[in-house]
Amino acid sequence: MTERGMSDQRWLHALGQELARHRFTPDVTHHVVAEAAAHLRDSGQPALRAFGTPEGYAAAVAESLASQRRQPRRPRGRVRLRASQITKRYGRRTVLKPTDLTVHAGEVAAVVGANGCGKSTFLRICAGLLSPDSGEVLVDGLLGYCPQEGGTYDFLLPEEHFVLVGAGRGFDRGRSRQLGRGGAATLHWDAAGDVQARHLSGGTRQKLNLVMATLGDPDVLLLDEPYQGFDRGTYLDFWQHVWRWRDEGRAIVVVTHLLNQLDQVDHVLDLTPGAREVAA
Numbered sequence: 001m002t003e004r005g006m007s008d009q010r011w012l013h014a015l016g017q018e019l020a021r022h023r024f025t026p027d028v029t030h031h032v033v034a035e036a037a038a039h040l041r042d043s044g045q046p047a048l049r050a051f052g053t054p055e056g057y058a059a060a061v062a063e064s065l066a067s068q069r070r071q072p073r074r075p076r077g078r079v080r081l082r083a084s085q086i087t088k089r090y091g092r093r094t095v096l097k098p099t100d101l102t103v104h105a106g107e108v109a110a111v112v113g114a115n116g117c118g119k120s121t122f123l124r125i126c127a128g129l130l131s132p133d134s135g136e137v138l139v140d141g142l143l144g145y146c147p148q149e150g151g152t153y154d155f156l157l158p159e160e161h162f163v164l165v166g167a168g169r170g171f172d173r174g175r176s177r178q179l180g181r182g183g184a185a186t187l188h189w190d191a192a193g194d195v196q197a198r199h200l201s202g203g204t205r206q207k208l209n210l211v212m213a214t215l216g217d218p219d220v221l222l223l224d225e226p227y228q229g230f231d232r233g234t235y236l237d238f239w240q241h242v243w244r245w246r247d248e249g250r251a252i253v254v255v256t257h258l259l260n261q262l263d264q265v266d267h268v269l270d271l272t273p274g275a276r277e278v279a280a
């Protein structure tokens with residue numbers, strides 16, 4: 001194991017001890033540590049940079065779950081997304097057992113779970129990009145989808161992406177560019193540059209994906225770990241955008257490994273086989 005891998009292992013071990021000190025059950029402790037490990041693997045970041053100290057992160061998760069229990073429920077808007085009894089197999093392997101999720105206008109749902117448990121599969125089914133084996137998805141309104149990776153066109157400029165997506169949403173070229181640039185600016189990115197998507201950094205490509213997903217203010221936003229590669233400041237801003245979109249009445253589904261945001265979401269769908277809800 002590399003030195004970095006060993007120090008991440010030590011960090012995860014310390015996190016487990018801290019969570020136990022906060023009196024989390026072994027189930028929840030195991031779950032939080034597994035989610036943190038998955039995030040480190042996916043993001044390639046060292047633990048200290050991604051999460052801060054184990055003590056701090058354990059305290060943030062504890063506070064998150066405690067304040068989730070304290071929060072009064074806000075009045076719900078209309079149902080924007082209803083996924084009912086979704087199942088999916090790849091070959092002989094069952095990835096999704098019957099899965100339900102209902103998200104109202106003005107709500108955020110987090111989809112969590114171990115690597116490979118079917119989070120992206122579920123989101124792609126909700127986006128209409130993949131057919132379930134059984135069950136149905138109803139979407140009321142305009143839908144925006146941000147994939148975990150891919151989704152951009154190597155030889156197009158960012159603005160050409162905006163024009164393409166904008167055309168599908170009924171905007172002319174000028175308006176599409178304006179909306180795209182505006183969305184990019186909120187992520188501290190100047191999208192007017194002359195750089196093809198293939199030459200953008202991974203984090204900037206994800207910003208491009210996020211701007212495309214949110215262009216034209218869709219009613220339903222499906223975001224599959226859209227912040228991979230974001231620096232810490234942009235990552236924190238991302239969640240501020242999520243709360244703003246929610247307050248504007250959008251229905252949002254976010255795939256995430258990061259449980260310290262769960263205090264503010266309305267639903268948690270845990271797809272880990274045999275898992276129960278961590279918070280809701």
Ligand SMILES: Nc1ncnc2c1ncn2[C@@H]1O[C@H](COP(=O)(O)OP(=O)(O)OP(=O)(O)O)[C@@H](O)[C@H]1O
Binds near residue numbers: 095113115120121148
């Ligand atoms: N087209 C496919 N054909 C066969 N197996 C697939 C296909 N797409 C995904 N899988 C498998 O299905 C399982 C679920 O994949 P999925 O990408 O939905 O998981 P995930 O929870 O999003 O994972 P991660 O946390 O790593 O992003 C994985 O084992 C994956 O290898």
